[in-house]
Amino acid sequence: MVEWTDFERATIADIFSKIQYEVVGPAALARCLVVYPWTQRYFGNFGNLYNAAAISGNPMVAKHGTTILHGLDRAVKNMDDIKATYAELSVLHSEKLHVDPDNFKLLSDCLTIVVAAQLGKAFSGEVQAAFQKFLAVVVSALGRQYH
Amino acid sequence: MLSAREKELIAEIWDRLTPVAEDIGAEALLRMFATEPGSKTYFSHLDISPSSAHLRSHGKKIVLAIAEGAKDISQLAVTLGPLQTLHAYQLRIDPTNFKFFSHCMLVTLAAHMRNDFTPVAHAAMDKYLSAFAAVLAEKFR
Numbered sequence: 001m002v003e004w005t006d007f008e009r010a011t012i013a014d015i016f017s018k019i020q021y022e023v024v025g026p027a028a029l030a031r032c033l034v035v036y037p038w039t040q041r042y043f044g045n046f047g048n049l050y051n052a053a054a055i056s057g058n059p060m061v062a063k064h065g066t067t068i069l070h071g072l073d074r075a076v077k078n079m080d081d082i083k084a085t086y087a088e089l090s091v092l093h094s095e096k097l098h099v100d101p102d103n104f105k106l107l108s109d110c111l112t113i114v115v116a117a118q119l120g121k122a123f124s125g126e127v128q129a130a131f132q133k134f135l136a137v138v139v140s141a142l143g144r145q146y147h
Numbered sequence: 148m149l150s151a152r153e154k155e156l157i158a159e160i161w162d163r164l165t166p167v168a169e170d171i172g173a174e175a176l177l178r179m180f181a182t183e184p185g186s187k188t189y190f191s192h193l194d195i196s197p198s199s200a201h202l203r204s205h206g207k208k209i210v211l212a213i214a215e216g217a218k219d220i221s222q223l224a225v226t227l228g229p230l231q232t233l234h235a236y237q238l239r240i241d242p243t244n245f246k247f248f249s250h251c252m253l254v255t256l257a258a259h260m261r262n263d264f265t266p267v268a269h270a271a272m273d274k275y276l277s278a279f280a281a282v283l284a285e286k287f288r
Contacts, residue, residue: 034266052267116257123258125181
């Protein structure tokens with residue numbers, strides 16, 4: 001069971017209430033595909049991922065980025081049992097999508113940086129620590145059902 | 148692998164940040180201390196509270212070294228020679244901490260540069276900081 005302090009709970013709720021999902025989601029996924037180009041291996045049917053501009057403008061990337069962020073919502077609403085919340089998604093990513101779980105960390109780092117750019121000064125070290133802890137729990141849950 | 152354009156971009160960014168080296172360096176360190184408490188063990192002899200003189204001067208040193216390296220990335224091994232020796236034989240910092248610090252530096256850049264910290268700039272900077280850390284650790288064994 002993950003222990004969350006009041007500060008951490010409040011911080012996570014606050015961040016997710018402030019960010020625009022249709023901006024942050026697409027930006028995070030696009031950034032991941034640019035910064036870690038090997039992650040493009042999972043998106044062969046997404047069309048033009050030829051360069052950073054193409055990736056950032058790709059509508060399928062945008063749509064999927066938004067989907068991912070809405071998926072994170074479920075963890076925000078169930079912080080006390082993130083493992084169970086993502087059990088099915090973990091199976092999906094393992095059995096059907098065959099995604100190397102190391103990639104989850106890459107995306108979560110990109111998400112941290114996008115949120116930092118959005119919130120600027122407000123994204124203090126303490127806020128960053130809470131956000132990274134939350135994402136680490138999510139990443140762990142998503143990798144949990146791999147075997 | 149850094150393209151010519153990426154090297155230019157990296158040099159530009161660090162050139163622009165040199166005047167605020169103290170702020171950037173201190174912030175990156177503070178972020179690392181907040182997110183990776185183990186990293187604080189290397190600073191038990193210093194005062195690393197926010198806005199402490201030690202923290203700011205230390206942050207400045209680190210940023211200036213990174214900025215200096217950025218001026219001619221192909222010469223990193225030469226530029227970092229003395230720092231390689233310092234880190235290998237005296238400081239003996241576990242190299243995973245270089246990764247943590249690099250990540251926190253990227254977050255600091257994002258918080259400061261906001262939308263100017265584009266995916267392309269991020270990719271270039273991540274590659275540079277990884278190369279920097281690798282060269283820094285070269286004499287470790």
